Amino acid sequence: MTMHERIPVTEGLFAETAAGPRLLGSRCRTCSTPYFPRSLSCHNPECGESQMEDADFGPRGSLWSCAIQNYPPPLPARYEEPYTPYAVGVVDLDEGLRVVARMSVDDLDSLQLDAEVELTIEPIYRDEDGREVTTWKFKPLQSTAK
Amino acid sequence: MRDVAVLGVGMHPWGKFADRSVTQMCRVATEAALQDAGIEWREVEAVAAASSRFSGGKGWGLNGNDVVEDMGSTGIPVYNLSAGCAAGGNAFNIGWTLVASGAHDCVLVVGGEKMPKGFIQTSGLEEETDPEHLRQLCVGMPGPAFWAALCRRRMQDFGTSHEDLARIAVKAHQIGKHNTNARFRQEFSIEDVLNSAMVSYPLHLYEICPVSDGAAAVLICSADIARKRTTRPVWVASSSVATARFDDGLPRGLGTVVPQTGPTCHSEASIAVGNALEKAGVAPTELDLVELQDNTVFYELAFPEDWGLCQPGEAERLVEKGETLPTGKLPINPSGGFLCFGEATTAMGVFQICELTWQLREQAGPRQVPGAKIGLGQTLGLGGNATAAVLKN
Numbered sequence: 001m002t003m004h005e006r007i008p009v010t011e012g013l014f015a016e017t018a019a020g021p022r023l024l025g026s027r028c029r030t031c032s033t034p035y036f037p038r039s040l041s042c043h044n045p046e047c048g049e050s051q052m053e054d055a056d057f058g059p060r061g062s063l064w065s066c067a068i069q070n071y072p073p074p075l076p077a078r079y080e081e082p083y084t085p086y087a088v089g090v091v092d093l094d095e096g097l098r099v100v101a102r103m104s105v106d107d108l109d110s111l112q113l114d115a116e117v118e119l120t121i122e123p124i125y126r127d128e129d130g131r132e133v134t135t136w137k138f139k140p141l142q143s144t145a146k
Numbered sequence: 147m148r149d150v151a152v153l154g155v156g157m158h159p160w161g162k163f164a165d166r167s168v169t170q171m172c173r174v175a176t177e178a179a180l181q182d183a184g185i186e187w188r189e190v191e192a193v194a195a196a197s198s199r200f201s202g203g204k205g206w207g208l209n210g211n212d213v214v215e216d217m218g219s220t221g222i223p224v225y226n227l228s229a230g231c232a233a234g235g236n237a238f239n240i241g242w243t244l245v246a247s248g249a250h251d252c253v254l255v256v257g258g259e260k261m262p263k264g265f266i267q268t269s270g271l272e273e274e275t276d277p278e279h280l281r282q283l284c285v286g287m288p289g290p291a292f293w294a295a296l297c298r299r300r301m302q303d304f305g306t307s308h309e310d311l312a313r314i315a316v317k318a319h320q321i322g323k324h325n326t327n328a329r330f331r332q333e334f335s336i337e338d339v340l341n342s343a344m345v346s347y348p349l350h351l352y353e354i355c356p357v358s359d360g361a362a363a364v365l366i367c368s369a370d371i372a373r374k375r376t377t378r379p380v381w382v383a384s385s386s387v388a389t390a391r392f393d394d395g396l397p398r399g400l401g402t403v404v405p406q407t408g409p410t411c412h413s414e415a416s417i418a419v420g421n422a423l424e425k426a427g428v429a430p431t432e433l434d435l436v437e438l439q440d441n442t443v444f445y446e447l448a449f450p451e452d453w454g455l456c457q458p459g460e461a462e463r464l465v466e467k468g469e470t471l472p473t474g475k476l477p478i479n480p481s482g483g484f485l486c487f488g489e490a491t492t493a494m495g496v497f498q499i500c501e502l503t504w505q506l507r508e509q510a511g512p513r514q515v516p517g518a519k520i521g522l523g524q525t526l527g528l529g530g531n532a533t534a535a536v537l538k539n
Contacts, residue, residue, distance in 0.1 A: 009284050010274055013400075025401070036401035037280065043392050064397075065302070067294030068347035069286060074265050076272060076279060077286030088287045090295050090397045092404045099401040100285050108347075113302045124286075135284045 005131045006123065013037055014121055014136040015056075021121045022056035023099065023136060029053055034097040058119035061093040061138065066103060066111050078133075080125045091117055091138050104137040116141040147246040151372035151379040152537065153365045154183025155500040158258070160329040160360035160487040168202040169212045171361035172258040176217060179254070179363035184375050187217050190365070191250040194241035196233035196257035196492035197226045199270065209492075213256055230527025231439070233257065234362070234495025235387070239533055241366055242385040251368045257493035258361030265290070277399030278528070284400070289441070290354050294346035295397070297444035299410070301348065303459075306447065308348060310462040312339035314443035315352045315485055317470060322482020324512040329358050329488050353443045358488025362496035364503070380506045383426035383520070383536040388417035390530030398530065411452045414532035415439075419453045419524055422534035426520075430454040433536075434518040435477040435505055437498040439526045440484045449524070450476065472515045480505060480513045495533055498523035506539040 008014065013036075014023050025036035029051035033044045036057060042050035066089040072079060087103035089111070104120050105111055120139050123132035156178025158171040180187060193214055197207025203226070204212070210224040225244075229236035234257035241255035265288060271279050281287055287295075300306050316334055323331045334352060342351040372379040390396065393403055395410035423430060430453060440446050447461040455476060456464055464470055470478040481487070481501040484494065502521040504510045524534045 010280065013280070013284065033403055034401075037277070045392055065295040065299040067287075067291045067298060067349075068344075069288075069291050070344045070346055071265070073282065073286040073288050073291075076283045077288075079286070086286070088285055088291050088295065090299075096404050097401055098395060098397055098404045100281060100287055100397050102285055113299065 004126070006134050007131050009124065009133050009135045016121060017056065020059055021119045021136070022058050023119065025055055025057050025097065026052045027055035034095050036097055036099055057093050057095050057097050061091040061117055063111065063113055063115045063117050063138070063140070064090045064092045064098060065113055066090065068108050078125050087111055089117070089138055102135055102137040104139040111140065148248055149369040150242050150245045150366055150382040151369060152382060152499065152503050153367045153372055153375060153379065154179040154181070154185060155365070155503045156180070156182055156363045157327050157497065157500050158361040159327045160358045160490060163260070163359045168198060168209065168258045168260045168361065169216050171260070171359065172209070172213050172256050172363065173216055175258065175361040175363035176213060176254065176256055179365045183365040183367070185252060185365055188220060189252055190220075190222065190254045192223045192225070192244055192253045194225045194227060194237040194244065194253060194255045196237045196496065197228040198259050198492050200262055200491070201260035202258070209258060210256065229531040229533070230529050231489065231491045232495060232525040232527030232531040232533050233492035234497065235523070235525035235533025235535065236495065236531065238364065238495055238499055238535060239385045239387045241364070242382050242535075245366055245368055251371055253366050254363060255366060255496055255499070256361070256363040257496040259490040259493045260359040261357035261490060281400055290346040290349060292397070293354065293442040293444055294349045296448070297442065298348055300444065300447065304462070306462055308340060309336055310465065311348065311353055311443050312336045312350070313465050314446050315339045317465060318440070318479060318483050318485040321472060321480055321513045322486025325482045325486065328482045328486040330486050349442060349444070352485075355441050355484035356488040358490050360487065360490030360493050360497065362493050362500050364496055364499045378507060378539070380503045381538045383428065383538045384422045385533070385535040386418045386421040386425065387531075387533050388414050388421065389532070390414040391417070411448070412526060412532065414530045415449065415524060415526050416452050418532040418534040419522065422522065422536050426536035426538070428520055428536055433520055433522050435472070435480055435502070435515045435521045437479055437481060437483070437501050437521065437523045439494065439524055440479055441489065443485070446470070446478055450478065472513055477515045480510065480515055482513070495523070495525040498525065499535065499537070502537045506537055
């Protein structure tokens with residue numbers, strides 16, 4: 001069986017690094033505010049001087065909240081037919097950054113708020129050339145079943 | 147600043163009107179507002195209009211210009227305001243400012259919108275520099291999923307049940323069925339709501355607002371004109387506009403900072419409402435009614451608490467006891483709200499001023515809040531926009 005070619009849904013937002021998957025953002029050197037995606041300037045009104053530098057975020061965080069996308073989402077979101085509902089989450093990363101994400105979970109009803117989650121990069125659909133299109137997702141660290 | 151009065155209000159009913167343009171709908175609302183005010187079109191000195199996202203305005207949001215051309219090109223200034231779904235409230239604020247500042251004595255505020263069918267895209271851009279576009283492209287989290295995530299956090303924190311949520315939709319339709327301008331006028335049971343399609347768990351179809359076509363217009367004027375034209379003016383006690391704070395924790399775009407202090411909330415709405423109440427010199431507990439932006443039943447629980455109208459975690463019980471009905475202690479959305487009207491996005495801020503005015507004049511019939519004297523309207527829009535206005539009789 002051949003590996004399917006994988007492409008990211010968009011460039012510059014996430015990467016597989018030597019240390020594992022990371023979100024690519026930035027941080028202000030002056031006030032330490034984290035940003036995702038990368039920001040050209042610091043938005044913190046209390047910050048004295050915007051000094052942005054690239055920063056990677058992840059992989060650990062806790063699930064602040066989540067929801068299920070029960071109906072097929074409008075464009076530009078894409079999905080494979082037949083549509084299968086997926087879960088989305090709002091995750092508080094250990095670095096003080098709150099991000100939205102797809103959730104990587106088989107049983108959508110098993111997600112529990114405040115659960116520890118870990119970043120992963122996984123496909124969301126296959127494009128017209130058969131390539132797997134990937135995005136960032138979070139996966140609960142241990143099974144919450146039972 | 148001078149006192150400003152609402153002299154006339156008018157509405158085109160909300161619904162789906164395939165054979166009518168947004169400008170035609172705005173004309174119906176405008177003519178009704180002028181007639182209600184006893185003002186001729188030629189007396190209108192300026193127009194503040196909501197820039198429509200989806201209809202008319204020559205594709206540039208020039209909806210106020212469309213209205214002026216249609217009503218008669220008298221050469222008056224037109225201000226087209228864009229603030230996402232808060233545009234109607236924003237237009238009202240600018241109209242109020244024009245009169246309060248003394249720049250004009252008689253201003254028309256108008257908002258109309260015709261919505262595309264089905265679930266709307268939040269972003270109008272297809273650029274990968276636009277965070278809202280990226281959010282849908284990479285995650286696929288449209289409005290209802292965003293509301294559902296906020297709602298689920300509340301369920302965790304306060305033990306809100308599915309029945310608690312459904313009860314708000316039941317309440318909305320219990321009142322909205324009396325409103326001839328509303329699009330959905332049937333009553334539902336809790337079971338009906340919970341049996342409606344699951345849009346985004348935990349929110350069902352009847353627990354979020356659909357999209358509608360609609361238009362509303364308001365004629366505002368100086369105190370001198372108001373006293374000459376009516377014996378029962380409704381006064382604009384305050385009008386405010388705000389944008390979101392940097393650290394409110396609301397998951398807009400792809401990410402934000404985890405709030406260090408304070409709850410996660412729509413800070414733009416809290417600031418707009420807080421400022422409006424302060425400028426009006428009105429305590430939250432003095433409000434006789436509130437028209438708030440109920441895109442989802444969740445907001446009807448969260449907003450009254452965010453704004454200090456009740457205690458955190460108290461809203462579910464207020465709804466259960468009927469306190470948010472027109473006859474209760476804290477009447478919310480006696481119009482029937484977005485749940486019964488559907489959202490004609492940029493028109494909603496003007497729609498709220500119409501309802502507040504009818505309530506304060508005691509012209510609201512079966513949905514009347516008895517003895518209503520002070521009312522609050524509030525809108526919310528993409529980009530972290532919010533508006534609020536306090537009206538008094």
